Amino acid sequence: MKISLTVNGRKIQEDIQESMLLIDFLRSHGYTSVKRGCETSNCGLCTVLMDDHPILSCSMLAARADGHSIVTLEGAGKEAEAFAEFMAKEGAEQCGFCSPGLIMNVIAMKKELKNPTKEEIKQYLSGNLCRCSGYMSQMRAIEKYLQEESV
Secondary structure (H helix, E strand, O other): OOOEEEEOOEEEEOOOOOOOOOHHHHHHHHOOOOOOOOOOOOOOOOOOOOOOOOEEHHHOOOHHHHHOOOOOHHHHHHHHHHHHHHHOOOOOOOOOHHHHHHHHHHHHHHHOOOOOOOHHHHOOOOOOOOOOOHHHHHHHHHHHHHHHOOO
């Protein structure tokens, strides 16, 4: 089946297998920030933005993205860089494997929630798993990023 979508501002048209997942489509086009972690839609590593809303690309057929706009970490540019600096300052990167999905969700949360509480942040990011941190440094980075960005 033929699909047409925009990824990071670039229009892509391609014939795909009907069963192809969006994560596989994106990775086949070189968007390697989109990672496969749990195979069960529970870890958040594969998060991308579809029409500015976070989705799990490992549980969505590429065909469902037909006609939509997708943003991966590679296309998040300055927003991603700004938040990544806060993560680095707080020692929140650890191994970095979960960072792309977390960053995409933080970018979406910033657009969606105004001045979120700590509990709202935790709830919004509850689908992002990190296997090597206790989330404290990530939470500090998120809070400082949101606070600085709202000033």
